[in-house]
Amino acid sequence: MNYRKEFRKATAVLAAIVLIGGFTACSSKSTESNRKTITVSIPPIKYLVDRISGNEFDVNVMVATGACQETYEPTPSQMKDVAKSKLYLGISELEFEQKWLNNIKANNPELKYANLSEGVKMVEGSCSHEECEEHEHHHGGMDPHIWLSPANYKVMATATLNELVTLNPKNKSSYEKNFKSLVASIDSIDAIAKSKLANLKIKKFIIYHPALSYFARDYGLEQISIEQDGKEPAADYMKRLVSQAKEVGIKTIFVQKEFDLSLIKSFAGEVGATIEPINTFAYDWLESTNHIINALYSANQ
Known part of the structure; x- marks a missing residue:
């Protein structure tokens, strides 16, 4: 058996494989850069x-x-x-x-x-x-x-x-x-929103930062924000808000995930309401919007 000849063949095959691999890698990089x-x-x-x-x-x-x-x-x-x-x-x-x-x-x-x-x-x-x-x-x-x-x-x-x-x-x-x-x-x-939100008994909802203005406008709802003119609310405003929430029967407080929950926890405790985190900047718009709809609907059940 001619070992030198076989070795040369194996070396040539290996070189071809490496060369093809190099072209493939370059092609892949080129595709990505494009x-x-x-x-x-x-x-x-x-x-x-x-x-x-x-x-x-x-x-x-x-x-x-x-x-x-x-x-x-x-x-x-x-x-x-x-x-x-x-x-x-x-x-x-x-x-x-x-x-x-x-x-x-x-x-x-x-x-x-x-x-x-x-x-x-x-x-x-x-x-x-x-x-x-x-x-x-x-x-x-x-x-x-x-x-x-x-x-x-x-x-x-x-x-x-x-x-x-x-x-x-x-x-x-x-x-x-x-x-x-x-x-x-x-x-x-x-x-889905029209079907679930059209006949809500309670049309008002409370949210920390008023991010759902357009949503509320579309579906005949009233957004009440805990923030007052964009600032943490004054004590007298919070008292009125607690009374209003109890009177209306609001049992869910919405808060965006980027905000501190400490103030909300105290307020929710006084109202006797649960806190519902919502992600208004979520990537999956369909999922996050559906979550908001279902949360509003469940809050009325």
Whole structure:
């Protein structure tokens, strides 16, 4: 047996395998580098991009779930991802954007910014206030929580579709197909809300920070916030609120997960109510909105 010949054959095969592996790795890296990056302000907007695009893009989320958007400061890695982005999808009424957007635009002149609140009928929010571990900030006059309304979320979805088609026209048909599926899901949530909330005995609900203004407007509910003009409430206001909650029969107090529960626990104890945490910045909009609907419905049973 010619061992030298066999050795040369084995060496050649091994070299070919290594070479093919190298090409594969380079191809994989090339594919990954070709993915376009989009920046969004909050997770519910990322959900829109992912659903409509079919997870085609790398999505850079500026304010993560559970963070306080009013006081959040972007990390260096997030700013690097902004620099790689061709598109920024945001809500101009968010205080995070009011604080950071001019800086972002100045440092990224080629970046296109799309305001997803355009076309939405806005409601007034609280002005200067103190929350999120007692940091001072300002809401800018209008309530930014537009995504918590199914009707508004459809408007945002349409705007997102249009921006994605502009960014990548060759995938228009795929985006439109995914968009129709998403709208069907939003409509389903809207139908559930109308069915469960239309005949509630108690139309009022108490929440720590007034994030459900649009949701309440859509379904004929009345939101009562524990925050008073965006500040921790005065003692006399809390007494009146306790009396009102008992008189109306409110048994559930809603609070966003990013807020301190200590004040709520004391208030809920006086009212004899349970605390229902809600995640208004959740990525999975369908799941989080369905949770809010079911919580409001269960509070009336």
